[in-house]
Amino acid sequence: EAGVVQSPRYKIIEKKQPVAFWCNPISGHNTLYWYLQNLGQGPELLIRYENEEAVDDSQLPKDRFSAERLKGVDSTLKIQPAELGDSAVYLCASSLSPTNEQFFGPGTRLTVL
């Protein structure tokens, strides 16, 4: 069975440009998470979805970040405009439910120049 799929794997952009990340969770997983991971640090939750509903987005910087999960399957995370400090790895994870084990994708490494 395929794991969590993310694309692109790497993205380099100039500051003030927009960028979008895509995530395809494990089939049947209703809960989807987006995390931000800075170098040498643990992942930090940005947003959690239950099906198509965002149930925890308190850590998402809403002035420049947005996310959607149409039809409760795939999800996209967008940054507009990107800032230098947004350089990090953006991880997507999914689980059957909020209390089940989370499975992580490989992440998208974003570099903002």
Place this chain on the structure above:
Amino acid sequence: GESVGLHLPTLSVQEGDNSIINCAYSNSASDYFIWYKQESGKGPQFIIDIRSNMDKRQGQRVTVLLNKTVKHLSLQIAATQPGDSAVYFCAEKYNAGNMLTFGGGTRLMVKP
């Protein structure tokens, strides 16, 4: 705010030796703890978990110990192999929020 942290940023061990990775947590309400392994270019991978009503849990070559008195968590890896080289994170969770909070990570380097 309350957080989960690690004592050692880098641990270097000889192949075949046992490894011990430590983690301190400060949220006394946490009732579920997980150890993750993250290899370069990959996402974190579940290793082993433990609930707060236990003080020890064993898996294949790995053991997690929980000391609630001093809020300390450790991961023991027996007969460490080169494939164990990675960054290890502890994470905590409490039912009220179902949110996973990660610590800062320890890099394990296994010398052949």
